[in-house]
Amino acid sequence: MIPLYVMVIAIAAARALGWLGWAALDDWAEATRGGLAVMFVFTAASHFTRTRQDLIRIVPPQLPNPALLVTLTGVAEAVGAVGLVTPGWSRVAGAGLILLLLAMFPANIRAAQAKLTIAGRPAPPLPFRAALQVFWIGLIGWSALH
Secondary structure: OHHHHHHHHHHHHHHHHHHOOOHHHOOHHHHHHHHHHHHHHHHHHHOOOOOHHHHHHHOOOOOOOHHHHHHHHHHHHHHHHHHHOOOOOHHHHHHHHHHHHHHHHHHHHHHHHOOOEEOOEEOOOHHHHHHHHHHHHHHHHHHHOO
């Protein structure tokens, strides 16, 4: 839930800057890409902080080297975030982040089904998490791939 709040606040802040005259953010798609970028930097950081062990634990057991996968997905989120706000790269970054969200979804399924915790909080129920993934994929598609 926290990444959703971070994204919404970042989009609102970006739009406010646009309304105040920052021309680059005077567009909903631009502001949304900025908000998504802030959210992905926030979630990428969690791959390297105290939440790391929780993320390693939710990696499906069939996958090799969960710690390396968590590191790689964290780096991919950070690179994707930068790409979303870099002129000429937002489409590539958006497509990559959509693929990343799809690739990471089995970990979210595992977390929900096994009732694991992330940062001390229960993993969101699967229907909510699935809806959130679809929402994020839709926002990325609308803002970065249009």
